[in-house]
Amino acid sequence: MQLPAALLPLRHPAFRLLWLANLCSNTGMWMQNTGAGWMMTSLAPSPLMVSMVQVASLLPVFLLALPAGALADIVDRRHYLIAAQAWIAVAGTILALLAWQGMLGPWGLVALTFAIGAGTAMNSPAWSATTPEVVPRADLASAIVLNGIGFNITRAIGPAIGGFTVASAGPEATFALNALSFLVVIVALLFWKREAPRTGLPKEHFLSAMRAGIGFTRNSPVLRATILRGFMFFLFAAAVWGLLPLLVRQQLGLGPEWLGLMLASMGVGAVGAGFVLPSLRSRLDRNGTVTVAAILGGVALVLLGQAHHWSIGVLAMFLYGVAWITGASTLQASAQLSVPGWVRARAIGIYQFATFGGLTFGSALSGWGGEVLGIGWALALSGVLCAISGVAVHRFSIEPAASPTRESSPLPVIPAPEPAAPALAAILADDSSRVLEVVRYQIDPADRATFLAMMAECRQVRLRSGALGWRLFEDVAHPERWVEFWLVESWTEHLREAGRMTESDLAILAAAAALHRGPAPPEAARYLNVPPIPSS
Incomplete structure (x- = not known):
């Protein structure tokens, strides 16, 4: 029955x-x-x-x-x-x-x-x-x-x-x-x-x-x-x-x-x-x-x-x-x-x-x-x-937004940074410093409005995934160059980011990367906050 x-x-x-x-x-x-x-x-x-x-x-x-x-x-x-x-x-x-x-x-x-x-x-x-x-x-x-x-x-x-x-x-x-x-x-x-989910990261x-x-x-x-x-x-x-x-x-x-x-x-x-x-x-x-x-x-x-x-x-x-x-x-x-x-x-x-x-x-x-x-x-x-x-309040939609798609070609791989240097392993394990993450793009000036719209969505993705702050900068001498920055609380929080993203989030980031027009993929990097050395 x-x-x-x-x-x-x-x-x-x-x-x-x-x-x-x-x-x-x-x-x-x-x-x-x-x-x-x-x-x-x-x-x-x-x-x-x-x-x-x-x-x-x-x-x-x-x-x-x-x-x-x-x-x-x-x-x-x-x-x-x-x-x-x-x-x-x-x-x-x-x-x-x-x-x-x-x-x-x-x-x-x-x-x-x-x-x-x-x-x-x-x-x-x-x-x-x-x-x-x-x-x-x-x-x-x-x-x-x-x-x-x-x-x-x-x-x-x-x-x-x-x-x-x-x-x-x-x-x-x-x-x-x-x-x-x-x-x-x-x-x-x-x-x-x-069955509790396992992440391999600390609580x-x-x-x-x-x-x-x-x-x-x-x-x-x-x-x-x-x-x-x-x-x-x-x-x-x-x-x-x-x-x-x-x-x-x-x-x-x-x-x-x-x-x-x-x-x-x-x-x-x-x-x-x-x-x-x-x-x-x-x-x-x-x-x-x-x-x-x-x-x-x-x-x-x-x-x-x-x-x-x-x-x-x-x-x-x-x-x-x-x-x-x-x-x-x-x-x-x-x-x-x-x-x-x-x-x-x-x-x-x-x-x-x-x-x-x-x-x-x-x-x-x-x-x-x-x-x-x-x-x-x-x-x-x-x-x-x-x-x-x-x-x-009817105009405030509770319907899920459609994920971005590209009909002409598959979405590219999301920019990934190089692995952390072994020499910094002890500092990263200390988990006491904030991490600045960066992605550099080259964008055709004709795509500027589209890129800015995609970056508005990327901002929400980064902040949803744990970023403390997010910024976008344009090179005043070379308008085709753009830099996306976001800050996370610690190295462990940075490692959590990938696991927090949904398929829709990943599609948004990939759609932004698809607008890149440089000879190589967008460059991604991570920087560790280092306290200044006190003056003598």
């Missing part, structure tokens, strides 16, 4: 194991979120304080996503994930015990929610970066959508179970079940036999790894556009998470089980949309898909804000779920597919820094709006802004 297209990644055993474990932990997380949100409506029933629960769970991802991504790229990812899961389990256990003993106040709930969020923040980039390790690239987009489907299956059943658990056993029961669910993930990670230093991740992101147009569009989408879509518990309790006059059912309705919409997304890709590109998701999410928020009967609320949450997975999974796929493996966790960390920043500020803003405008109008205003912003 052939699997549906959306389920094909489950053919891969490692992905299937981790996917099922994540299903369990996400169910526990949604149960806890339901319990925490409802508990706050009793401890401090104001829109601002209820939204603070959501802010506390999201703010750590905003603060820690970049360092978490850097750590996930430079340490053993499996051990790192086990440590993060253990932290969440311990924090969840403390939360459950304090709630059970009646020793938990509103700010204690916020603090422990923040602690659990910190574990989630450290876990998220590494967990997202494991997907390309356990499925081939051909199945990667489907695997990302399937992760979204799994997440929203738990969104459907977790809040429903959580709502009934709160009604029957109290919020502390949801906290305890959440802590238990993360033990399942630890067991799955112990069974995962990960990157923490600060250097962060700097390389930021440099890569700054010089990746598709990733930058994905981050911008993700921030705008989640900024206004976040209003649901801060205001839904109060809308259910105050505007609709319903109990905790209805909060669970409303979130379950969203999960059903998200799961259904997830199965449709693979076929939607053949009709609509990523840009259009995210714009449609923002508009639909805006309509759902307006409808939810004006709901005074449970049926309207359930319909609005169903539409919101469709919009959420459509936008979130498309943006996540764009972020993952636009980055190579060496920087994947860092790039995802920066993407999550921006998107969870949008969620954090959006949740806080909606809480303030609920205080000033009322819950219904705050949701409606967020919906209008969600739709408008989605259309406004």
